[in-house]
Structure formats: C-alpha cells, structure tokens
Amino acid sequence: MEKLHAIDREYRHLERTIAALQWDQETYLPPEGVEERAEQLALLEGIAHRRLTEPETGKLLAEAGSSAENPRGDASLPALERDFLRVMRRRYDRAVKLPPDFVTASARAEGLSQAAWAAARQNNDFAAFLPHLRTMIGIARAKAEYWGFGSGSSTRYDGLLDIYEPGMGEAEIGVLFAVLRNRLAALLKKIQGCTPPDTSFLKQSFPIEQQAAFNQKLMDYIGFNRRRGRLDTSAHPFTITLGSDDIRITTRYFPHNLLSGLFSVIHESGHALYEMGFPPELRGACLADGASMAIHESQSRFWENVIGRSRPFWDGLFPLLQNFFPEQFAGVSAGHWYRAVNEVKPSLIRVDADEVSYSLHVILRFELEQQLIAGALEPEELPAAWREKTKEYLGIEIDASSPRSDADGVLQDIHWSMGSFGYFPSYVLGNLYGLQFTRKLRQDIPAFDNLIAAGNFGQIHTWLKDTIYRWGCRLEPAELLQKVTGEPLRVEPFLEYIEGKYGELYH
C-alpha cells in the first residue's frame, strides 16, 4: 500500500506540473513560446503515463487484492484504503488498456483536428472539418472498445460516458433528458410570450479595471481564500488545480458586457471551493478529486445560479456593485438587476445561454453525439440535424446559407474536435445533482436565503464540506447522491426550481 501511495503521489505531482504548464499557456505564455510548450507537455504526459502504467503498479494492485471485478480489494482493509485502490485501479486500467501506439496516434490526430476545427469555425467551413470529425469519431469508438464497455447490454457511448460520469449510462440519461426537454421547451415557449425585463442599463461601458477590482471583492465575499488560489484572465474561463493549496481560476472581460466576466468568476469559484475543500486525509492523493465532471459542475452551477443569480444574493451585494459603477447603475435597484441578469432569451450560443434554455443546448448535443457514436447519423448529416433540432428545441431558425451558419452552429464548441464525446451531458447532470443537493441543504439550513442576503456563507461552506467535499472521489456520483439525499438522480428538483423561479420572474 505504501508503494502504491508513493506512485500516486509522484503521478499527482506530475499531473500538477502539467497543470502549471497548461495554466501558464492560457494566461502568460509569450505567443512564440507555444510550439516548445507543446513539446514540454508531450514529454511530461509521457513521463506521467509511464509512471502510472509501470508493471509494478499492476503487480502492487493485484497484491492488494484489487482486480477489475473487485477494484476495492480485500474487504479487511480500512475503507479509505479500499476507496484508494478503486480509484488507482480505475486509472491504471484506463491507461494500460490503450496501446501506446494508439495513444500517440490519437494525440497527434487530436492536435490536427483541433487546429482544423479552429480554422473551420473561423471560415464557417464544416466541410474542412468533416474528415477530422470522422477520425475523432473513429478514435472515440476504438477507445470505448479498448476499455471494453461493460457487460453485454452496454453501448460504446456508455463506455465513453464512463470517463466523465462513472456508472451512468445513455439509457438512464435519455429518460431524464426526455422529460427535461419537453418541460423546458414548453416553459421557454410560455416565457417568449411574456414581457421581457428591462436590460438597457447593462448595455453600457464597464471599464475592465473596475470589473477586475470588483471581482476580487466578489471572490472574498463568497469565501474564496486568495492565499490558496488566484484569479487571472484567459480566452476562456477555467479552473485548474496546481496543488492542494494552489487552485486557480480565470475569467475574461468585455468592456460592454459586465455579466460574462462576473458570473464566470462565481462559476469558477464554485469549482475552486470544491477543490479547496477536500479533507486533510485525502491531501495529495488521487482521492482528492471531484466525484465526477457532473458533480463538479453541480458545485460551480450551485454558486453561479442557485446562489449567484438569486434575489437574496443581490439584495446583499448590489450596493457594493453599485459603488464600483455608480454612473452606470444610478437609479437601478437590486430588483431591476436581479430581473435583468435572469433574462430568458434563447440564442444560438450555449455558453451565453440563460438557465432555462441552457439545458436544451446540451440535450441537443447529447442526442446528436449518441447518434454519431452509434453510427445512426453520418457526420456529413450533422449540420442539417443541428439546424433541425435548434429550431425544434430553441425555436431558432438557422439559415444554412448565412455566413456563420455552422460557425455559430455545429462548430461552436471545441469538444468534438478533441474527441470528447460523452462530456456534454455532464453540464446538465450537474444542474440535476446541484438542485437535489440544494433541496437537502435547504432542509438542513432553513435560514439559507437569509444567510445569503447577509453575505454570511459560513454555514453553507461547512455544509458543503461536511456533506460533499469530504468524500473527494471516494464515492461514485450515484453513491454520493444517495448518501447526501437518500435518493437516486431525478429531474424534479431542478424543474421545480426553474419553473418556480421563472414562473415568478415572468408572472
């Protein structure tokens, strides 16, 4: 066990070193340093991969009684060690099952594909990306096969899902998403018949220095410990862990869009609080990690939406925001602001979507990638299928001959160009987990809204730590949800939240 822990620690340090190089690449790397940085990263990734997949690791896991069928090993071991074995086994199996040549070839193809995607998006040229998309689908299918996708009834797509959301299958997701899709599409239609809120005061200039200064206050306000992390800017917001006490987030600023930078900071802070909150006994080990992509997303969306887009939150914080932008917000009340930042307005772009339409963007992608992986949809049919579903779910007609028809359509997200099929559902599952957790939290802390209005997040932090963060990835998502709420995954808590909040907002 000691030797396994040593391997884990080393692997972890290498992962964090890679994270440091990646963080730097997205924030401060001089433009011409990009090429050599890619070589450095490839070398480090190779070293990390070799460290994990040394035959010694497999031998030690087997000696500890861990196998693919019984990953937790000998039942007489302490629970913490058994969970550790499960996670090590999972990572080891996933890594050794892919032939090294396949890994190298996929990495190269992924690089080419991403570059082709970026150019294709720029030029609204789906045809230029098509051969790469085909390759990426092939690689994803091959990966699922190498990993073996579980028992007889499971599908290739299930095998891919398992990377991001262990234990979750496409059939289960399909059932949940079908309900969501119908209820959300219906709600959206109703809202579109209502009077929109006044958002004119958002269409002003917000100097970037002021935005950045406010965001530092905002981070302090919600309890981001800046001795253990920091905020920088990058092209796309992200959270990255460089060490147990070094969790960094980024945002981006637009001088005429205050909301983008601000809500990204709350969202990424939600991820960071999770990473900062793992208990000491998991420190530096593979168990100090989120339970899954969707559980991570449940945390970021909880802070961004449930707290950050709530009325009590801005009752407490709006006066400070007003101090930072006194001219822009003269005569604007917390109530005006609250309604404006919750405007529902379907658009083509997922990352700009409101809470109601967001899930529809994701469901659309889930359904299409399911079909791509199953071979039920040919890659060349994708743009047309995209337009059809966009019309059906979001009520937006895309003119196929418009100059950004595919750029703002099927080419808008990077995921498929990287071969990340099975990732999209995490975003919506995160919403579902998040609201199920919230319901329990509200039961345990009845003063929830008052605490938020008072900017007093101590009890909420403690609850999250004691209930969710403490487990790291010791539990699979479904186990964690069961332990916290006593229930399996359900759509109702999320739908009730959405229908309640937006029913009220739009009368």
Add this chain to the structure above:
Amino acid sequence: MEKLHAIDREYRHLERTIAALQWDQETYLPPEGVEERAEQLALLEGIAHRRLTEPETGKLLAEAGSSAENPRGDASLPALERDFLRVMRRRYDRAVKLPPDFVTASARAEGLSQAAWAAARQNNDFAAFLPHLRTMIGIARAKAEYWGFGSGSSTRYDGLLDIYEPGMGEAEIGVLFAVLRNRLAALLKKIQGCTPPDTSFLKQSFPIEQQAAFNQKLMDYIGFNRRRGRLDTSAHPFTITLGSDDIRITTRYFPHNLLSGLFSVIHESGHALYEMGFPPELRGACLADGASMAIHESQSRFWENVIGRSRPFWDGLFPLLQNFFPEQFAGVSAGHWYRAVNEVKPSLIRVDADEVSYSLHVILRFELEQQLIAGALEPEELPAAWREKTKEYLGIEIDASSPRSDADGVLQDIHWSMGSFGYFPSYVLGNLYGLQFTRKLRQDIPAFDNLIAAGNFGQIHTWLKDTIYRWGCRLEPAELLQKVTGEPLRVEPFLEYIEGKYGELYH
C-alpha cells in the same frame, strides 16, 4: 549521436519545465502553495538528474569517443558535434560524480541553511546562521573533491569556480582583482573629495503603474521582442529561460525609487537578449546557453551600464521618460539625469552600488570566500573580517553593535547560504569581459554613440549576434574572448572606461 541529442532534448525540456515552476514560484504562486511546489520541484529535479545520468548516456558518450581527457571526442566529427560532446560530457561528469545520497543530503542542508539565513538576516543574528555556514563550506569542499579539482596545482576553490567560470583559476583572478582593487579604491577616494551631482529630483514619488508602463516602452526601445518573452514583478529581479522563444525577466518597483526598477529592466533585458540570440543550429540543445556566468553578466552589464548609463542613451530616451513623469522632471535636462544616475556613493549594499564601488564589494567577497574554502579563515571570524575590508575598500565603518551590523554586512547576500562559493567573481569578470568586447565593438562600429543616441540598436544587435551569441556555449570563456578580441582577459579596458567616464563626470 542521435540518441545523445534525444537525451539532451529531453533533459532540456525537463530543465525548462523546472524553470516554469520556478518562475511561477517567484511571480504568481499563492502563498500557501509554496510547500507543495517544493515537492514538485524536487521530483522534477530527480527525474531530470536520472535522465542525464542513466548509464546509457555514459556509454553513448564513450562510443562517440568522448572522455574526461578528450571531451570533444573523435576529431573526424563535425565541429558542432564535437562541441556538443564536450558540453554533454561536462554536464554528465559533473552529475555522476556526486553520490546520490550526498546530493539529497546537500539539497536538504541547503534548504535549512537558506531558511536559517533568511531568519538570521532578519534578526541580525550571525551566530544563528554560523552552524549552517560551516555545513555549507563543508559541502562545497566535498563537492570540489568529488569533482576532482584538476591537476596537482589546482585548489578546491578552483574546483568550485569551474562550475560558473570554466577554465578560470583563483590565481589568475587574484592577479586581476589586485589591480582592480587598488585602482578603484584610489578613484573612489578621489571622487569622494569632489562635489556630488544634484539628485534631489530623484527623491520624489513615481507611481508604480507609470514605472511599469515606461518599462514596457523601454523594452521595446532596446529591442526586447515581447512575442518571445515578457516582464513581470518579483521580490528580486531575474532572467529565466522557459523555452527557446520564451525568455522572461522580472523587476521590482519602489514608489520612491525610479532607478531600481528601471535599471533592473535594462540589466535583465541584456541577459534575455543573449538567450534570445542563439542561432537556429543550436536551438533546443545544450549548446544554446551562455558561455559562462561571467559572459552572461558581461551582456547584462553592457546593456545596463555601457549603454543604459551612457549620455547618448539618455539624450535619445530622456524626453520619453519626461513624458511619463512630466511633473517630477519639469526643468530637469538629460544632462542632469545622466549625472544623477551615475552618482558615485559607496554604501553597504552590493546590489545598490554604483559602477565604481560595485567591483570592490565583489572583490571583498571573493577574498573572504577564498580564505573560507582554503581554511585560512574560520567562519566565526567572518563578521570581523568583513567589517575590516569594508572599511579598507569602501571607506565605510560598520559599528559592530549597530542593529543591522551583520544584516547589512556579511548576511546581506543569499549566495553563501546556498553553498554558492565561487559565484561572486562572475560579477566582476563580467565587467571585464564586457568592456573588452565593447572596445572591439567600438572599433567595428565607429558610429556606436550616434546609433545609441538615435535609439537605433540594429547594428549593435547584429554585432552581438554575429560575434558573441552565435557561439552559445560552444567555446569556453577564454576561447570566446580570444576569438572576439584576439586577447586574453585584461583589466585595462574596464579601468579605462571607468576612469574616463567618472573622471569626466567628476571633473
């Protein structure tokens, strides 16, 4: 040879990864991330060391005909390959000759020593540092012995010098420094009898944002390519190479001291221009490195002093500086500024010293560390010896009972706490090399002063590239100097420069 190049490339990438972690540590690392960063660095350094010292490396070097006696190997190889073999052999020998246990124990002792030094300096408590100093001297002596310090007549100190200044011995340095010491001390005495320049306008407030903005312009002005590097802030200025096209410098800002941040930027830019200037055929290889610490220092001091503290430079640039600080410099001329930034005023602190007294600070340290390594001076005698030499060379009396007697005396520099004995001479040797190069440069480019006044550095950059940078570390310092100037190392060019410049400034 191909395999050796592959090892070199990998080792290089690892070195650069370590550099990235170090840069981050000094610039952006959140305070509580320090501990884990140290573990990451230790792991990476171990991996890099093992990569270099694999038995394969020794075998390949031997097969290529390289040995300790004939490091360049087979005379039939191309010159570039022979130089490559010499440098690889040197690094390999230096690394394999130290027993791994000794390396680990020294690294630990160094860590403790540095921490003890920082506290001792804070508390002006030399006694607290003394046991660590003794350990560091012991380690340095042991290192010199492991490496074997050359033929019969060479000393342990020669063995240490060889790390920083290959081919240079303490006897040779002693002769040069004795002349320097006498001539500089005499000049200093004369200057102290003269009227000092007016520096009152430097004693104002210079907002840090303005200083930083000016420094960006300054970097562009002297030809630092910001697509291949960047400027950040840190506690102590430094230059670090993260990649062939990623060379970063740092500076520090004091609101009441404009000169410190500004001249650090020119100094570090001089280092960076050297690193950016290695030719394509050395790219990514161990040969793309400075010829020695002192040659590197010759480049930084050339830009900082020969150019950056010259009259023509500020005739060209002072109007821009004035634009950035119009109130502070109202009524100040380029001439006033030139005289003020060249004020000669001996002080206790080396890094704040002017061009005349700077070398005396270094010679004092050189003489003391020589004696420490030879065993001619006991560590406990160091503070008294320090005070004595400070009085003799700089004319400053240190009161042994004053509250900063050792903090601003023998404890002021970090070098000895890290065991870096033999490093100090590089600073003065850099001055000597630099002015010998400059003399040749002035012969080759007679319009030197006019070009500088015009802010037109193209020809100077080209000369440095074609004459110095192009060699990387293919040549040892003495070979490089011979190739460029046709001479061995001499003190005259530097002394002529100093005596000429300050003779004129102080009439």
